Amino acid sequence: MDNERKEWTKKAGLLMLSWHEELGYYMAHRYPIITQNKRKAERKPELGLA
Incomplete structure (x- = not known):
C-alpha cells in the first residue's frame, strides 16, 4: 500500500x-491535496487517500 501510494x-x-504553467493556481486552489501530497504523504498517510 505504501509503495502504491x-x-x-x-x-x-x-x-x-506539467499543468502548472496553465493551471497552476487553479489546481492549487481546486485540488490542494495534489500539491500537498508530495510533501506530506509520508507524515500524513490519510492525505494520499483523501
Whole structure:
C-alpha cells in the first residue's frame, strides 16, 4: 500500500508540474491535496487517500 501510494503521489506530482504553467493556481486552489501530497504523504498517510 505504501509503495502504491508513493507511486500515485509521484504521478500526481508530475501531472501537477506539467499543468502548472496553465493551471497552476487553479489546481492549487481546486485540488490542494495534489500539491500537498508530495510533501506530506509520508507524515500524513490519510492525505494520499483523501
